[in-house]
Amino acid sequence: MTSFSKSIGMMKNVSTTAEPVATKRTHSAPPPASAGQEDTWLLEPEEELRARVSDLEFWYGDGTQAIQKLNMPLVDKRVTALIGPSGCGKSTFLRCLNRMHDLYKGVKYSGEITLMPENVNLIELDPMVVRLRVGMVFQKPNPFPKTIYENTIAGLRIRGIKKRAVLDEMAEKSLRQAALWDEVKDRLHQSALSLSGGQQQRLCIARALAVQPDILLLDEPTSALDPIATARIEDLLNELEGQVTILMVTHNMQQAARISNYTAYMYMGQLVEFNETDALFTRPKCQRTEDYISGRFG
Amino acid sequence: MLNTPDDQLRAAVTPAPNFLRKRAMIDKLARCILFAAAAVSVFVTIGIVYILVSESLVFFENVSLTEFLTSTTWTPLFAAPSFGIWPLLSGTLTVSAIALSIAIPLGLLLAIYMSEYAPPKVREAVKPVLEMLEGVPTIVYGYFALMMVTPLLQAFIPGLPGFNMLSPGIVMGIMILPYTTSLSEDAMRAVPRELREGAYALGYSRFYTAIKVVIPAAISGITAAFILAMSRAVGETMVVAIAAGQMANFTFNPMEGAATITTFIVQVSLGDVRHGSIGYQSIFAVGLVLFLMTLLFNVIGFMLRRRYRLAY
Ligand SMILES: Nc1ncnc2c1ncn2[C@@H]1O[C@H](COP(=O)(O)OP(=O)(O)OP(=O)(O)O)[C@@H](O)[C@H]1O
Ligand SMILES: [Mg+2]
Numbered sequence: 001m002t003s004f005s006k007s008i009g010m011m012k013n014v015s016t017t018a019e020p021v022a023t024k025r026t027h028s029a030p031p032p033a034s035a036g037q038e039d040t041w042l043l044e045p046e047e048e049l050r051a052r053v054s055d056l057e058f059w060y061g062d063g064t065q066a067i068q069k070l071n072m073p074l075v076d077k078r079v080t081a082l083i084g085p086s087g088c089g090k091s092t093f094l095r096c097l098n099r100m101h102d103l104y105k106g107v108k109y110s111g112e113i114t115l116m117p118e119n120v121n122l123i124e125l126d127p128m129v130v131r132l133r134v135g136m137v138f139q140k141p142n143p144f145p146k147t148i149y150e151n152t153i154a155g156l157r158i159r160g161i162k163k164r165a166v167l168d169e170m171a172e173k174s175l176r177q178a179a180l181w182d183e184v185k186d187r188l189h190q191s192a193l194s195l196s197g198g199q200q201q202r203l204c205i206a207r208a209l210a211v212q213p214d215i216l217l218l219d220e221p222t223s224a225l226d227p228i229a230t231a232r233i234e235d236l237l238n239e240l241e242g243q244v245t246i247l248m249v250t251h252n253m254q255q256a257a258r259i260s261n262y263t264a265y266m267y268m269g270q271l272v273e274f275n276e277t278d279a280l281f282t283r284p285k286c287q288r289t290e291d292y293i294s295g296r297f298g
Numbered sequence: 299m300l301n302t303p304d305d306q307l308r309a310a311v312t313p314a315p316n317f318l319r320k321r322a323m324i325d326k327l328a329r330c331i332l333f334a335a336a337a338v339s340v341f342v343t344i345g346i347v348y349i350l351v352s353e354s355l356v357f358f359e360n361v362s363l364t365e366f367l368t369s370t371t372w373t374p375l376f377a378a379p380s381f382g383i384w385p386l387l388s389g390t391l392t393v394s395a396i397a398l399s400i401a402i403p404l405g406l407l408l409a410i411y412m413s414e415y416a417p418p419k420v421r422e423a424v425k426p427v428l429e430m431l432e433g434v435p436t437i438v439y440g441y442f443a444l445m446m447v448t449p450l451l452q453a454f455i456p457g458l459p460g461f462n463m464l465s466p467g468i469v470m471g472i473m474i475l476p477y478t479t480s481l482s483e484d485a486m487r488a489v490p491r492e493l494r495e496g497a498y499a500l501g502y503s504r505f506y507t508a509i510k511v512v513i514p515a516a517i518s519g520i521t522a523a524f525i526l527a528m529s530r531a532v533g534e535t536m537v538v539a540i541a542a543g544q545m546a547n548f549t550f551n552p553m554e555g556a557a558t559i560t561t562f563i564v565q566v567s568l569g570d571v572r573h574g575s576i577g578y579q580s581i582f583a584v585g586l587v588l589f590l591m592t593l594l595f596n597v598i599g600f601m602l603r604r605r606y607r608l609a610y
Contacts, residue, residue: 132501142496
């Protein structure tokens with residue numbers, strides 16, 4: 001057990017395969033740390049971690065506390081889905097991981113987001129340095145008003161890479177990764193705004209991948225897309241498994257089940273359950289998780 | 299009839315019988331008023347163009363177009379008059395160029411600062427000041443140029459005459475600066491937040507986000523701001539009339555005094571030149587040139603905007 005798991009006294013360190021299928025809830029299992037927090041479950045993954053979130057709290061400039069004592073591991077090179085009802089703080093949490101909040105006045109963090117294996121606390125780093133390593137894809141495609149090619153390599157340019165050959169190679173590689181190459185290879189120098197919404201979103205993914213991020217954050221990347229474009233992006237995320245550490249917010253539980261290795265369920269700024277995706281959807285440990293995934297909630 | 303609560307509700311939300319007719323009437327009325335407003339402005343424009351063109355034709359019956367476009371002396375009020383537009387054009391272009399070389403870069407920098415850097419409090423304080431500056435009558439700027447800026451410049455540039463184009467050019471630049479700033483800032487602030495965040499998410503700094511993403515995205519609005527600034531600079535009268543000396547002079551040297559198209563027009567229309575004389579007619583011809591110049595700017599601006607038009 002790490003010191004981290006001790007810090008939230010109620011955590012059970014069980015691998016899901018060892019866990020008997022019959023147990024669905026953990027109401028009674030460990031003695032609750034406090035009376036109000038009767039029902040949370042945090043799997044300690046056996047795989048290598050890329051980051052660990054410890055007691056993260058976050059406040060917006062107006063004083064709203066949107067994240068409360070959040071603990072969660074982020075497994076290296078795996079896809080983790082983040083689910084939960086609207087307004088529970090998924091986007092807020094995601095934007096802590098690339099320090100996007102720092103663009104706005106008066107925000108406050110406490111706790112730690114430790115990047116592994118370097119063992120540095122991301123909250124103490126320069127936000128710009130963090131964003132050089134943690135990429136993000138937004139809900140609404142947001143290509144820059146430039147050509148497709150320039151969009152793809154925008155992040156490389158900002159890192160001072162000038163060699164044409166490198167840029168060309170990376171552009172092709174990341175467009176291929178984003179399953180967009182065949183559609184755009186003959187129009188690389190046209191405006192990115194001439195692409196369809198789904199293509200624009202894949203371009204944004206290519207743009208984020210081109211800089212080889214350590215962690216890729218995706219905030220409901222398919223919610224504005226049709227089923228075909230969605231399927232393509234899901235395929236792409238499946239392929240990225242094993243290459244990049246991915247944390248993705250989604251409202252679509254089938255999607256979470258299809259593409260993620262781990263799933264985290266958030267509710268009211270807190271993490272309720274973190275588990276392997278299969279386990280979370282078929283044998284949720286917490287009553288609240290079960291209520292949510294079975295649609296009994298809200 | 300209305301026995302159940304449901305019936306009562308339905309009755310309450312049923313429109314009055316003449317509702318549709320009334321709405322159609324209001325619609326028609328609104329359309330008429332709006333059309334009338336549009337028609338008036340088009341009509342006024344056509345009227346202006348008609349007068350400019352017809353009065354210019356009278357002028358060109360007496361003066362050949364070749365002389366007008368090639369001669370480099372403008373002495374319409376002399377006994378042996380000469381009607382070459384070039385001295386007025388050179389004055390107009392020189393003063394405008396000085397003004398724009400101040401107003402455009404500085405306006406863009408200020409706009410970047412205001413939209414991307416300034417904390418809301420600073421912005422709220424600066425915006426009204428800029429708007430106030432826009433409200434200062436141009437004659438005040440004219441005397442500011444003549445009485446303060448010229449002597450100041452003379453301290454640095456020995457031999458600078460009291461009437462020169464540099465001083466009014468600089469002051470005109472300051473005068474239209476709030477205008478370009480506030481229009482470019484509006485354009486930049488209209489760039490959606492997601493686009494900025496997309497840049498920051500890639501590791502862009504604030505400055506690179508501004509110049510590589512926000513400005514390209516706002517380019518159509520910024521171009522419009524610059525075009526309007528250009529039109530304003532060539533059309534500006536008072537500052538130049540007061541501080542540049544009103545002597546038509548074919549030169550692009552900012553150290554010399556000169557007249558511009560607009561200063562010549564006020565000079566003649568306020569002076570004792572006989573109506574209908576050739577000197578008087580000449581103001582319509584130069585006015586037409588001014589009109590064509592601003593029209594050209596606007597067409598260029600329109601085309602640039604089309605070229606950069608963005609669908610976000
Ligand atoms: N800029 C802000 N200032 C203050 N409070 C905010 C701000 N943005 C979000 N919040 C609040 O923080 C909480 C979490 O919001 P967040 O956007 O993270 O939810 P979410 O889980 O992403 O929801 P959704 O699924 O609808 O996207 C909400 O209660 C919201 O009202
Ligand atoms: Mg959200």
